[in-house]
Amino acid sequence: MLEFTLLPTTGALAPRLGRLSLAGRKSILTPDFIGNTSRGVIPHISQDNFRKTVNFDGVYVALEDFVEKYPQKTPPVFSYDVPERLRQFIGLPPDTLLVLGARRNPPIASPVANTNTDVGLFTSVGFTAMSSEYYAAAARKLQADIVVGLADIPFGQAAVGTKRKDKMSDRTEAWLRALVATQGTIRPGEKGWSIFAPILPIDGELQAWYLEHLLHDMVAHISGVAIYDACLLDHLPAPLYHLPRLSFDAPASPHAILRQVGLGMDLFTVPFVNHATDAGIVLDFGFPAPAKDTASSTRHSLGIDMWSGDHAQSLTPLSDACTCHACTKHHRAYLQHLLAAKEMLGWVLIQVHNHAVLSAFFAGVRASIAAGTFDADVAVFEAYYEPALPEKTGQGPRIRGYQFKSTSHAKTEKKNTKAFRKFGEEEILKLKAAHRQQQNKKPGMRDGVDDEA
Template sequence: MNTFRVLKTAVTDVAATTTQPGATAARTGVLNLSKGFTLQTPNFLAPTSRGVVPHLSPDNLEKNTGVEGVYVALEDFIEKAPQRVPPLYTYPSTLRSFISLPKSTFLVLSPRRSPAITCPKANSDANLSILTSVGFRDLPIKDYVSAIVRLEPDIVLGIADIANTVSPGKNRVQKMAMRTEKWLDELLGRVYECEDGSKDGEKKTVPAVFAPILPLEKERQRFYLSHLVENVEKLSGLVFTSADFVDVVPEELGGLPKLQSDVMGGPHQVLEMVGRGSDLFNVGFVGATTDAGIALHFTFSADEVGDGEEKLELATDMWDAKFATDLSPLDEGCECYTCKVHHKAYIRHCLEAKEMTAWVLLQIHNLKVVERFFGGIRKSIEEGWWEKGRSGFEKKYKSEMPVGTGLGPRLRGYQYKSVGGDKKLNEPAYRSLDSGDEDEL
């Protein structure tokens, strides 16, 4: 059985953290999943690319990081549909087995990546528009719903019908709410239909279903929220595609864990959302900083309080030439594999040589920093210094990440939003020998 229990709520000035009086403040909790996973919250998920945390093999993920859950998108695996049946659909085992996910890590399955690239074609009543590695496609809602039973994720996210415009009109809002409600009902019906089913004599476990909250004001999705309240017993959590609408949740749904599916703004955004009652975070900013060759080094502690005069950087650009002979670890006192075994000069050398080991080591370190960060948040709430810690963090660190000055790994199409006339972001793999460049090669 999937359950969530709030352990402690921080004593906080609610008015300072939210526009909704009486909204949930920062809290700690424990999420128990039916397949035996237990997660202390607030906590984070690592986003994946085709089921793999970028730069890390499954054994490195398990051995050298504290990642407890990963965020997997179904659109990563269906690039040939509907012309050809995707291999994932014919694989004789679960999604966990297909991507070789460690047994100690739970799996969150979403229809789309986060943040999702806007598709030129709008959704329809029966299909969700997605972006695959070979172009835009339609994902039939029935395929996603049926895939849940076969793939057996630990948490499954409901499908939200998100408009392509920032401010959808009245008719589009009604369509968004009706479709999202209909798709959620199909998902819940399919999941609970199999609750008492069996396969080869073995009883199936029901994945935790997280219902999507639309990026709309409370009044504009009032009927959809009422539907969620009516079905609260079947829900295990809520998922948000926008950090601006956490406060629309009715009081009856306040006891469910809240997942932020898109956190690209860094630790300051995390702290803001924790202060408004969010519990789980898909930390996309970690992979972005690793790709840029940047090493994180922020902490969340009651002892480290800034004076507000000269703020520190949240991270360090390892492409800087000053690290060429620096034999110190990325972060003094860090216990990650990277800091215990290697030094800055080696990592910078690997970056300059375009050796993928550089990004492996940076990813291990950056995930460790985020793990310690969330551990500090939980400790602050449990021990009663949450407000002091958050205030000190805001005074101590700059709000923006530094910009990487080097060329990282080749970018994939879903990693950036293209605009007409943009130059190519990747260097060409080959050069013409007829253009007089022979001496440069």
């Protein structure tokens, strides 16, 4: 049974400390983050390096990464009749907390609209729809530790009307009720799971009916809440204050993380870490930040662009204060060489370092809250560091189609640069003319070259 121990706080919208515990899993001290996976793994981190070089207490996995064959064929993840089949399918260590949801974070907008029974997904082979009954059955078979309830959110729409928001509330309540009902059919000896109820990104008045049913009918079966808009934490009913809060309001920078922590958020998935790694940016920040030099008006960057030629002969570690594997075993010149040569090891080392920086950042946040200096430390942090991460300058690793927003599929340009180019008509004519000048020399080879051209 999932347990969340919450230390006393100063108010409803205030930073708070807690401990999330589950038998057989590592306890998570909150505020903290869990790894954001792609197809079940942390990008650039193999499962052996997951155990040796990164310190994750939990990961978030999206079901849409595994149902590309649905509904025509049974997805491979359901073909193995073993205990905790999702954990074994992705090779996750047994002591790591496993959180399952329907969509990635952040999700890619799907042109397949949600209906009263189905939710639109974006799989690795295209768009599809999945029923709420199928999701509940998948939760039972995959046996994750925590299952996030389906939320009817029209991602990608700039404006949502009042009638559509009413549908969001009604559908989310029905889908959550189906998940709770499936949880109630667990047989003795069968592994259960904990449910996190979604809190929609709409005003509390528009989802009041859903929250009322959540409190009266399902609160005894709920172990946490999934928040899609941190600004609506003040609309959270008081009987739900004691539950852990998982943020799906993806922060764009550590400043956004601190703002959500200040409102009382507990757990995060942090997509900007993977984005920074793909861009070749080494994160370089800490909390609390050093005192700002009053003689200088410039702020320090949140990261270092390793594509810059300035690092080509630098023997300094990636970050002076970091003790991760990448910083203790390698230097900037080596990492810059790996990126320039398109070696995958370059992104592996950056990913190891970036997650170590984020782990140290959250450890500093927890220490600051315990010391009662969080608000003052946040002010120093905002004065010391730039408000946004550096822009990408180099070419990242080869990108697959499902990593793009759906709107980019309508564009005609290629996502990745061409490895080879086709000869133009003028170049072909020149080749043929050159072959005709040597028509008596090795005609077989000449014909082969003509065919190839």
